[in-house]
Amino acid sequence: MDQPILAVNSLNSGYGKFQVVFDVSFNVYRNEIFVIVGPNGSGKSTLLKSIFGLTTIYSGSISYMGKDVTKLPPHVKARMGIAYLPQTDNVFSELTVRENLMMATYTLKESEARDRVEEVLKIYPVLRNKLDYKAKSLSGGERQMLALAMTLVRRPSIIMLDEPTANLAPVVARDLLKKVSILRDEMGITVILVEQNARAALEMGDRALLMVSGRVAYEGPARSLLQDAELGRRYLGLR
Amino acid sequence: MVLPSPEFLVYSIAYGSVLALLCIGLTLTYMVTKVPNFAHATLAITGATVTLFLLDRIYYSLHPVRCHGCVVQYATLYLLAPILAFIIVGLVALAEYLLVLRPLARRGMGIIGLMIATLAFDMILYNVLSLTLYIVPAKNLSRLMDAPLKGFDVGVTLAGVNTSFSRLLLPLVAITLAVALHMFLTRTKFGVSLRASIENPDLARVLGINVDLAYMVSWFLAGGLAGASGALWAFMIESYKPETAYFIIVSIFAGSILGGLGSVYGALVGGFLIGLAETVGLVITQNLLQLLLNLLQQLLNMLGLTVTLTVTVTLTQYQRFFSLIIVIVVLLVAPQGLAGINFRGLLARGGLK
Numbered sequence: 001m002d003q004p005i006l007a008v009n010s011l012n013s014g015y016g017k018f019q020v021v022f023d024v025s026f027n028v029y030r031n032e033i034f035v036i037v038g039p040n041g042s043g044k045s046t047l048l049k050s051i052f053g054l055t056t057i058y059s060g061s062i063s064y065m066g067k068d069v070t071k072l073p074p075h076v077k078a079r080m081g082i083a084y085l086p087q088t089d090n091v092f093s094e095l096t097v098r099e100n101l102m103m104a105t106y107t108l109k110e111s112e113a114r115d116r117v118e119e120v121l122k123i124y125p126v127l128r129n130k131l132d133y134k135a136k137s138l139s140g141g142e143r144q145m146l147a148l149a150m151t152l153v154r155r156p157s158i159i160m161l162d163e164p165t166a167n168l169a170p171v172v173a174r175d176l177l178k179k180v181s182i183l184r185d186e187m188g189i190t191v192i193l194v195e196q197n198a199r200a201a202l203e204m205g206d207r208a209l210l211m212v213s214g215r216v217a218y219e220g221p222a223r224s225l226l227q228d229a230e231l232g233r234r235y236l237g238l239r
Numbered sequence: 240m241v242l243p244s245p246e247f248l249v250y251s252i253a254y255g256s257v258l259a260l261l262c263i264g265l266t267l268t269y270m271v272t273k274v275p276n277f278a279h280a281t282l283a284i285t286g287a288t289v290t291l292f293l294l295d296r297i298y299y300s301l302h303p304v305r306c307h308g309c310v311v312q313y314a315t316l317y318l319l320a321p322i323l324a325f326i327i328v329g330l331v332a333l334a335e336y337l338l339v340l341r342p343l344a345r346r347g348m349g350i351i352g353l354m355i356a357t358l359a360f361d362m363i364l365y366n367v368l369s370l371t372l373y374i375v376p377a378k379n380l381s382r383l384m385d386a387p388l389k390g391f392d393v394g395v396t397l398a399g400v401n402t403s404f405s406r407l408l409l410p411l412v413a414i415t416l417a418v419a420l421h422m423f424l425t426r427t428k429f430g431v432s433l434r435a436s437i438e439n440p441d442l443a444r445v446l447g448i449n450v451d452l453a454y455m456v457s458w459f460l461a462g463g464l465a466g467a468s469g470a471l472w473a474f475m476i477e478s479y480k481p482e483t484a485y486f487i488i489v490s491i492f493a494g495s496i497l498g499g500l501g502s503v504y505g506a507l508v509g510g511f512l513i514g515l516a517e518t519v520g521l522v523i524t525q526n527l528l529q530l531l532l533n534l535l536q537q538l539l540n541m542l543g544l545t546v547t548l549t550v551t552v553t554l555t556q557y558q559r560f561f562s563l564i565i566v567i568v569v570l571l572v573a574p575q576g577l578a579g580i581n582f583r584g585l586l587a588r589g590g591l592k
């Protein structure tokens with residue numbers, strides 16, 4: 001395979017002195033869906049945060065498109081085309097939907113921002129009627145849609161989705177995972193997907209990482225992890 | 240009479256306006272850095288110092304008492320001083336954030352440590368001011384310290400009320416700056432990003448917002464507001480001294496706590512109300528007390544007892560004490576301040592929907 005779009009090397013990170021991620025390495029290649037699974041509290045969210053620079057990094061490196069970005073501040077990474085949908089607190093609840101979208105297109109020029117917002121409102125028409133409502137008045141599902149819209153609106157090169165289907169009705173969740181494939185196939189976006197629903201995610205993913213207690217327990221083709229009876233049963237509740 | 244004179248009312252409103260602007264600034268920095276800035280009053284006095292220097296160096300001889308027909312020229316002081324003070328004090332506040340608070344916060348210092356750091360900065364700033372005033376000789380004033388700044392205001396009689404230029408100007412300045420701040424926070428992309436950065440800094444960073452820059456601008460604005468209001472407040476000070484700051488800091492905290500420390504609008508209202516309470520409120524209370532005593536005396540006289548009752552305390556000496564009582568009551572009754580009170584709920588319960 002060619003050069004990875006994102007390469008994580010021997011990453012050790014955590015919160016202050018509390019280490020959560022231990023010696024994690026993996027590569028993500030252009031145009032693939034990279035699935036990260038693992039039990040609750042295994043450090044999946046912390047890993048994504050660390051990639052974005054929102055935690056304390058003790059050692060290791062992260063490079064993006066061949067450039068070392070380990071020490072870059074988060075807002076610079078965002079401007080380089082990395083997007084991230086946090087698992088919690090992923091919208092500004094005190095701002096209106098309109099203002100939230102304005103913030104999501106913060107780095108774009110005015111006219112471009114307007115077009116992009118129009119674009120995502122077509123994908124999530126529910127939001128259009130709520131533009132002047134504060135995000136805290138949205139339902140859990142609507143809020144998640146807003147968060148997704150905010151992640152996609154900048155047309156990033158790579159997006160990291162931390163449990164995007166949380167709070168969504170099963171039908172909507174399935175639909176969303178389908179849309180993730182569309183992102184890759186039609187828009188050429190590379191996707192890192194953290195998902196509770198391991199089976200669905202691994203079925204659509206190209207390659208996968210299994211995290212257990214902050215360490216890598218498996219890295220390889222998503223299918224193989226799905227078929228690995230031992231790992232699947234022990235950590236993912238797959239039969 | 241129970242009610243104070245119209246002159247005093249105008250004074251109260253001007254004082255309330257100063258406090259409102261100071262509370263907005265304190266609340267803004269509190270929202271950004273989560274630490275009460277004990278140096279905020281000294282920032283205001285730094286603004287007053289700008290007026291002092293302008294007066295001594297440029298405007299002394301232009302004062303209407305010394306120069307007839309210079310009123311218009313002299314009036315530019317009321318514009319120049321706040322603008323200059325806004326910039327200078329904004330930069331001082333920015334320095335406080337960049338040189339003291341941000342490095343300490345990044346090293347993981349807790350709120351108590353940071354609070355003490357603002358106190359330390361306050362002392363440094365106070366000493367720098369005192370030293371400057373001591374070293375720099377006065378040009379026109381007899382001395383820079385203890386200068387009777389109040390005397391440099393221009394008297395105005397409006398609708399039979401004897402007042403002054405600064406007192407009429409202050410409410411206008413407060414309203415203008417508050418509206419400008421509101422427009423900035425709600426109508427501009429950068430202003431909205433400031434609110435976003437306060438609510439959820441990590442999410443703001445993830446979206447490409449430079450949160451650090453937003454925080455720096457907040458500190459600059461907070462200092463600027465303190466400087467501008469301090470520059471005009473100078474005309475209300477009997478005699479200028481850097482330690483005047485230590486009296487008003489209590490009122491600034493009172494107004495900010497009343498406002499809930501979480502919204503600039505709450506701070507605006509809280510500061511203004513504390514300003515009124517400390518002035519008009521106090522006088523009314525004093526007068527009511529006197530009235531009550533008079534009534535009591537008459538009653539006793541009617542009963543055949545001849546006694547003379549007089550109030551010997553002047554409440555106005557207990558101005559700050561009054562605002563401290565208000566703070567305690569607010570914290571007991573509505574811990575979230577004015578902004579936390581569910582007014583709609585209260586109205587609905589009262590059937591007034």
Ligand SMILES: Nc1ncnc2c1ncn2[C@@H]1O[C@H](COP(=O)(O)OP(=O)(O)OP(=O)(O)O)[C@@H](O)[C@H]1O
Nearest residue numbers: 015018020038039040041042043044045046047087
């Ligand atoms: N902000 C934080 N400060 C300190 N510790 C944290 C913080 N967030 C998470 N942790 C700790 O880090 C560990 C890993 O948490 P993390 O959220 O990364 O797990 P996760 O794999 O995403 O779990 P889940 O599947 O439940 O989302 C947990 O032990 C958690 O307590």
Ligand SMILES: [Mg+2]
Nearest residue numbers: 044045046087
């Ligand atoms: Mg998680």
